[in-house]
Amino acid sequence: MAITKGTGTSVIASTASTTTSSAITATSDYATEVYIDLIQVGTATTAAKVQLQVSPDGGTTYYSPATLLWTAPLAAGTYDTVIQLPASTTKYKAVFTQQSGGTSSTVVVQSNDVTAV
Numbered sequence: 001m002a003i004t005k006g007t008g009t010s011v012i013a014s015t016a017s018t019t020t021s022s023a024i025t026a027t028s029d030y031a032t033e034v035y036i037d038l039i040q041v042g043t044a045t046t047a048a049k050v051q052l053q054v055s056p057d058g059g060t061t062y063y064s065p066a067t068l069l070w071t072a073p074l075a076a077g078t079y080d081t082v083i084q085l086p087a088s089t090t091k092y093k094a095v096f097t098q099q100s101g102g103t104s105s106t107v108v109v110q111s112n113d114v115t116a117v
Helices: none
Strands: 009-015 031-041 049-055 069-071 077-084 091-097 104-116
Antiparallel strands (some): 009 104, 031 104
């Protein structure tokens, strides 16, 4: 059995500012994974974080489950993680919150999906 993968989506381009992405449609996806890359400069007093908000109803209501919240460590460094969205997700957004203390953090969020099995 073969799967068909998507071509990838830029959810949040490289930014050092607190931001919320546009809504991304995942209606026809069997599975969606979100890739987070964060570069942190300096030691933070409050960590940077990325919350993935998911909608089961085409974007009318968004939920922010704790299982889709990624919090960066406080130490300077480069951190990468991958989070899988629930299969019932029809739309999603990423919310990046900049760290407090230290210098700054820069985040890139991308996703890709399985579109056919």
